Amino acid sequence: TKRMTVTTLRRMKEQKEPIAMVTAYDAPSAVFAEAGGADVLLVGDSVGMVVLGYDSTVPVTIDEMLHHTKAVTRKSRRALVVTDLPFLTAHLQKEEVLKAAGRLLQEGGAQAVKVEGGHAVIPGIEACVAAGIPVMGHIGLTPQSVNQLGGYRIQGKNIKEARRLLEEAQALEAAGVFALVLECVPEELAIRISRELTIPTIGIGAGRGCDGQVLVYHDLLGYGDGRVPSFVKQYASIGEAARTGIGSYVKDVKAGHFPTEKHTFRMDAAVAEGLYG
């Protein structure tokens, strides 16, 4: 099976075939996401919150992103693998941006990087694109700016903000991004941006008008330990299955019901004889 490319995604938009993207952070999530048919795997810096226990994505480092990217790409075969550039990275000097993004492709095995933000990150994006590193953009609610935004809330509700986001989307397309994530924006704005751009838009909390959708693995599978935003649809209850499964195991161990004969290795009777004397 041939791997998805940035060109495939562009063609999917042209042919109005919705793009399904999901986050993945390790080998099993990559395997399950591809088995489910996901077109794009995002090694999101949401790994910091859903896997590493941080309370925002701000503390996530390039080494952590690399560690998780390697686990995903060891098992991924078909999907396009995109990894987030962590907090601040895209704002650094061009050489530093290239070094970080380059490591995610060269050492990590990703096919592309994702960068949060608008005009401020365009020089960094242009440097990557010029160097042959495909970049996915991300505007609207940009969780790395949570301290600036004052919380995780919908963006682009008034005309001034909506116009600014539309203008940023166009500037990012002109800078060469191959796709654009729209997070937590009104559906009307997402539709307007999706119509305006040639590149695919990927929505999360952005309604029905985008060229694709993305959800966080742990959110869509009910694998988290916290509350989930209202735009998430939960398709499974992995956390509940884990809790009851482990509860049963602990009960069995305490009651002496595990292990049983069939979980047990034996030696030849003669050898056992020698062992016990």
Ligand code: KIV
């Ligand atoms: O880190 C992440 O999971 C993301 C998606 C929600 C777009 O950036």
Ligand code: NA
């Ligand atoms: Na992210």
